[in-house]
Amino acid sequence: MLKVNKLHAGYGKLEIVHGISLHVNEEEIVTIIGPNGCGKSTFLKSIFGLTTIMDGEIIFNNKNITNMRPDLIAREGIGYVPQLDNVFPNLTVEENLEMGGYILPKSQLKERMEEVYDFFEVLREKKDVLAGSLSGGERQMLAMARALMAKPKLLLLDEPTAGLSPKMVSTVLKKIREITDMGVGILLVEQNAKKALEISDRGYVFAGGVVVYEGKASDILNHKEIGELYLGKKAL
Numbered sequence: 001m002l003k004v005n006k007l008h009a010g011y012g013k014l015e016i017v018h019g020i021s022l023h024v025n026e027e028e029i030v031t032i033i034g035p036n037g038c039g040k041s042t043f044l045k046s047i048f049g050l051t052t053i054m055d056g057e058i059i060f061n062n063k064n065i066t067n068m069r070p071d072l073i074a075r076e077g078i079g080y081v082p083q084l085d086n087v088f089p090n091l092t093v094e095e096n097l098e099m100g101g102y103i104l105p106k107s108q109l110k111e112r113m114e115e116v117y118d119f120f121e122v123l124r125e126k127k128d129v130l131a132g133s134l135s136g137g138e139r140q141m142l143a144m145a146r147a148l149m150a151k152p153k154l155l156l157l158d159e160p161t162a163g164l165s166p167k168m169v170s171t172v173l174k175k176i177r178e179i180t181d182m183g184v185g186i187l188l189v190e191q192n193a194k195k196a197l198e199i200s201d202r203g204y205v206f207a208g209g210v211v212v213y214e215g216k217a218s219d220i221l222n223h224k225e226i227g228e229l230y231l232g233k234k235a236l
């Protein structure tokens with residue numbers, strides 16, 4: 001579904017991503033892990049048209065979307081949830097969802113909202129609450145729900161569990177796994193690497209703007225060196 005070939009990308013003349021290739025299949029969860037500053041967020045932003053692409057290409061459902069505008073990329077079926085500022089705090093939950101569904105024909109908006117509420121019951125209960133007064137976990141659910149309103153085929157999630165309690169991290173990740181049942185593939189960037197890999201199909205380890213390891217999530221979890229370096233496992 002998504003195929004990134006030898007991507008070089010960054011900001012202005014500053015190259016951060018140095019030739020990364022990666023793919024995501026339909027209804028698959030792929031997680032990117034790696035140290036701070038290695039280019040994980042920059043890579044996600046690049047797929048959504050928010051950086052400068054120096055070389056390489058991004059193919060989505062057989063269409064070349066390299067250098068396309070973010071609003072057009074969204075119309076192709078990709079949703080992007082940034083780490084920060086991912087909801088409108090001064091709007092209610094329902095108003096946020098309406099904003100998320102702006103590309104849908106008006107006749108489909110209510111029906112889609114019901115589907116999204118069925119999936120995130122907690123949001124239905126809080127539909128008239130301002131997004132700014134939700135808990136951290138609820139806010140992340142709303143950010144994902146808002147992106148799902150547009151019926152994407154692929155969701156790009158940048159650290160959806162940042163700042164959450166360990167229990168809430170597990171709740172949000174479980175919900176992310178369930179999103180794939182809606183026919184959505186997920187590319188996830190996570191600091192909670194171990195827990196994220198546990199709900200993932202495959203993973204990529206980035207370091208210094210390149211891929212240093214890729215494989216099945218279970219292989220990464222069991223990999224001795226990666227475990228020591230990135231998953232907080234002590235050397236024996």
Ligand SMILES: Nc1ncnc2c1ncn2[C@@H]1O[C@H](COP(=O)(O)OP(=O)(O)OP(=O)(O)O)[C@@H](O)[C@H]1O
Nearest residue numbers: 011014016034035036037038039040041042043191
């Ligand atoms: N808008 C920007 N303009 C210039 N440089 C930036 C910009 N955003 C990020 N960078 C730089 O790009 C590099 C990679 O940052 P990025 O956020 O992609 O890393 P990351 O792997 O997601 O890190 P973290 O886990 O800390 O979020 C960093 O050196 C950062 O300072």
